[in-house]
Amino acid sequence: MxxxxxxxxxxxxxxxxxxxxxxxxxxxxxxxxxxxxxxxxxxxxxxxxxxxxxxxxxxxxxxxxxxxxxxxxxxxxxxxxxxxxxxxxxxxxxxxxxxxxxxxxxxxxxxxxxxxxxxxxxxxxxxxxxxxxxxxxxxxxxxxxxxxxxxxxxxxxxxxxxxxxxxxxxxxxxxxxxxxxSLGPHHARAARFDPSVVVTAWTNRKIRLAYAGYFGHMWELYSMWAWIAVIAALSYARHMPEERAATLASVTAFVSIASGTVTSVIGGRIADRVGKADVALYAMVVSGACAVFTAIAFGGPVWLFFLIVVLWGASISPDSPQFSALVADNAPSHQAGSLMTLQTALGFALTFFTVQATPVLAEWWGWPPVIAIMALGPAFGIYAMARLTATP
Missing domain, CATH: 1.20.1250.20 (MFS general substrate transporter like domains)
Known part of the structure; x- marks a missing residue:
């Protein structure tokens, strides 16, 4: 059956x-x-x-x-x-x-x-x-x-x-x-990758801004996800034995990342009513602020650091599906699949460099400055979404 x-x-x-x-x-x-x-x-x-x-x-x-x-x-x-x-x-x-x-x-x-x-x-x-x-x-x-x-x-x-x-x-x-x-009644063949979408991605203003917002989001997202357990363990180790700090860091990482599960579903519902770009913008305002506060709270009270990181994890995810939806909304129907494929590929290519550079920079400068640098991504994305909402 x-x-x-x-x-x-x-x-x-x-x-x-x-x-x-x-x-x-x-x-x-x-x-x-x-x-x-x-x-x-x-x-x-x-x-x-x-x-x-x-x-x-x-x-x-x-x-x-x-x-x-x-x-x-x-x-x-x-x-x-x-x-x-x-x-x-x-x-x-x-x-x-x-x-x-x-x-x-x-x-x-x-x-x-x-x-x-x-x-x-x-x-x-x-x-x-x-x-x-x-x-x-x-x-x-x-x-x-x-x-x-x-x-x-x-x-x-x-x-x-x-x-x-x-x-x-x-x-x-x-x-x-x-x-x-099973496959649903609306299942259809998606368009194969069309090289001409590169031109569309650049010349279509709304798609270009949706790409820009997505890149800012990805700058922050995977650096945080990849290194938050390490960051939390080092912060907690200033107040407790390393083994206990590592255990609490695993709990922190799980709770903070998993919290985005709920906010992403809720954000999707809200975006249908108030606008996808607005939801993405507000989410990045909160996540960018949390990145800065996490840098400030590094090594501080355990309870405070934990709460800020959990809020960071909850706010860092809801904007993600909105960028793909914005591309689909503004793309020619025959290019939507290819444009989203290109967006995803370029976004994840960016994360290769950010994830790779994060621990190297932390070894040079220490973790707080590197955590604060993650906020540059949301700042860039906020600017892109503000321009997109202002575009007729």
Whole structure:
């Protein structure tokens, strides 16, 4: 018996949540790996930024080849999730921080490009009037999945290998259970990547500003997600033993990232009423301010630092789906898919550099200035959204 709309959407949420738990595995297990072997700041960053770079490569290859169009998207998603889980298992036999481990993270990111975007394609096939809600809900699942490795780390009794194993099994399970979903009545073939969209992305003012806002958002988002556990552990260590600080840091990272799950769904509902650009602007005002306050509170009272970081995590996510929706709203219908693909690829390419540079700059300058620099992204995005709302 074929799964109905909400059963299929529920299955997709499980797939996205469990498969995307692979994204920040390296961030969650980094303290454990470094306790066993010395890893340079460059390689520490590469374990996380490699996923971003792999995702960009995978997304472009998938778009150019039209994989979800030529084959059943459920099969594409399933193969990608299972492959990502298997590849992630190679971390168990690789030297921590080695070239082989970094390569595994790159390939994991490439496979995840066949999970999240393809899941979005399946989800929107189940509705037209409620597509904003469907997209926001799926993004919420991605956010929760991004937070899960920090929860897994709490169950590992200090053994980072158990976290790797749990996340890999979750991704493999996700790929298999995803085959139970059905395709909705509005499922259609998406346009393949059209090179001419580069011209549209630059000449269409509203799309150009939506891109700019998205880039500012991505400047901040993945740097925060990738390094907040490390930042929190260092801050807490000034007031408690390192082991206890590391445990509380994992809790902080999970709660702060996962809080964006709820705010993204709520933000999507509000955006349909007050405007997508307005919701994105207000979210970036709050997240940018939180970045500055986090830098100021670094090393300060534990309770204060925790509250600010949780608010930061709650405010850093709701704007994300609005940028894609703004592109879709203002794009020619035959170019919407390609323009969103290009937007995603360029945004994640930017995160490769920001995630990679963050620990290196922190080693030179200390963490507070680097945290404050993250606020430059929202500031740029606020300017872009203000100009977009003023555009007729």
């Amino acid at each position: 074929a799964a109905g709309k909400w059963a299929s959407v529920g299955i997709l949420l499980v797939v996205e949540c469990f498969a995307l738990s692979l994204w920040f595995v390296s961030a969650a297990i980094l303290p454990g790996m470094m306790a066993e072997t010395e890893i340079t700041p460059f390689r520490q960053a590469a374990l996380s930024s490699g996923v971003q770079l792999g995702f960009v490569a995978g997304a472009l290859v998938s778009a150019v080849l039209g994989l979800p169009d030529r084959f059943d998207p459920r099969r594409v998603m399933g193969i990608a999730a299972v492959s990502a889980g298997v590849i992630n298992l190679t971390l168990l036999v690789s030297v921590p921080g080695s070239t082989a481990a970094i390569a595994a993270r790159f390939m994991t990111g490439a496979m995840l490009a066949g999970v999240y975007p393809v899941g979005m394609k399946i989800a929107v096939g189940w509705g037209e009037k409620d597509r904003g809600f469907l997209v926001g809900t799926l993004l919420g699942a991605l956010i929760l999945g991004s937070a899960l490795p920090h929860l897994f780390a709490l169950t590992g009794s200090g053994d980072w290998r158990l976290t790797v194993l749990i996340a890999s099994i979750a991704a493999i399970f996700a790929g298999l259970v995803g085959q139970l979903a």
